[in-house]
Every structure is written in C-alpha cells, then in structure tokens.
Amino acid sequence: MKKEVKDWKDEDEVRTYLKKLLHKEAFDRKGLIYGMGHAIYSVSDPRAEVFKAYVETLAREKGRMKDYALYSMVERLAPEVIAEERRIYKGVSANVDFYSGFVYSMLDLPLELYTPMFAVVTESAPFTRIREFKVLRIACMLLTGIFACSH
Numbered sequence: 001m002k003k004e005v006k007d008w009k010d011e012d013e014v015r016t017y018l019k020k021l022l023h024k025e026a027f028d029r030k031g032l033i034y035g036m037g038h039a040i041y042s043v044s045d046p047r048a049e050v051f052k053a054y055v056e057t058l059a060r061e062k063g064r065m066k067d068y069a070l071y072s073m074v075e076r077l078a079p080e081v082i083a084e085e086r087r088i089y090k091g092v093s094a095n096v097d098f099y100s101g102f103v104y105s106m107l108d109l110p111l112e113l114y115t116p117m118f119a120v121v122t123e124s125a126p127f128t129r130i131r132e133f134k135v136l137r138i139a140c141m142l143l144t145g146i147f148a149c150s151h
Contacts, residue, residue, distance in 0.1 A: 001014075001017060001027075001070075001074070002067075002070070004017055004026065005017050005070075008066060008069070008070045008073075009069070011073065011077065014070070014073055014074065014077055015077050015080075015081055018033060018074070018077060018078055018081040019081055019085060021033050022081065022082065022085045022086065023085070033074075033078050033081075033082065034097075034098075035094055035095055035097050035098030035099070035100075036078045036079070036082065036092055036093070036094055036095070036098065037082075037092045037093070037095065044093045045093060045094065045095045045096055047095075047096040048093070048094050048095055048096045048098060048099070051096055051099060052094075052099060055068065055071075055099045055102065055103055056068055058103065058106050059102075059106065062106045064102075064106055067102060068102075071098070071099060071102055075093075075094045075098060078092070078094070079091070079092045079093060097118065100114075100117075100118065101114055104117065
C-alpha cells in the first residue's frame with residue numbers, strides 16, 4: 001500500500017486503494033484487506049484494542065508516527081469500504097494481527113520471520129483457549145461447588 005498510495009494523508013486515495021484490494025485489482029489479487037475481520041469478534045477485537053495502545057507508543061519511540069497514522073486511517077476506513085463493497089452488515093473491525101507486521105518492522109525483525117511468527121501464534125490459540133477453559137472451570141468449582149459446573 002505504501003508504494004501505491006502517494007499521499008498517505010489523502011483519505012480518498014487510501015479509500016480507492018482499499019476498493020482495488022477488494023476488487024482483486026491490487027496486491028495479491030485475493031480480494032482481502034488483511035488484518036480486517038475476525039470469525040468471532042465483529043464489532044471489535046478486544047485484543048486489538050489493547051495492542052493498539054502499545055503500537056502507538058512504539059511508533060512514537062521509533063519515529064514512525066506517519067506509518068501509524070496510515071494504519072489508523074486504514075483501520076477506520078476499511079470497515080466502511082468493506083460494508084459498501086461487500087454489503088456486510090454484521091460489522092468488520094481490525095483484528096489483533098492488523099498491526100503485527102508493522103510492529104515486526106519497528107522491531108527490525110527479518111521479513112522472513114513474519115509468516116512463521118504469525119503461524120506459531122495462530123496455531124497455539126486453541127491451546128490457550130483450553131487452558132482458559134480449565135481455569136474457568138476450576139474457578140467455578142471453587143466458587144459454587146463441584147456439581148454446579150456442568151461445562
């Protein structure tokens with residue numbers, strides 16, 4: 001996007017590029033805006049909300065606020081563009097991975113590591129949910145008695 005959009009502050013130019021992405025006319029021609037949408041979180045991804053504050057702090061420290069402003073603009077415009085172009089009404093928001101590549105670049109990680117890091121995090125998610133479920137079940141047992149927790 002940074003190579004294609006000349007004026008990063010021009011909302012119309014950014015919006016036009018986002019439409020090109022959705023129409024399979026740009027980037028990898030898959031029709032996706034990566035980092036937007038989630039199977040469970042439609043209104044907002046709470047993980048992304050927390051992460052974004054840290055991303056802004058890091059961008060400020062690294063002198064990358066222009067990049068951060070572009071990401072913020074895309075985060076704001078993409079749901080509008082997706083709703084217009086795809087007629088999706090359930091809501092679409094940035095997911096926790098939206099800012100990940102930006103963070104990796106600010107940390108000077110090699111580009112070759114981005115995909116493996118994403119895969120490790122994605123593949124470990126079910127195990128995290130299992131652990132959370134066990135913790136919740138134990139808490140339920142402790143608070144209400146063993147037989148009150150059927151899950």
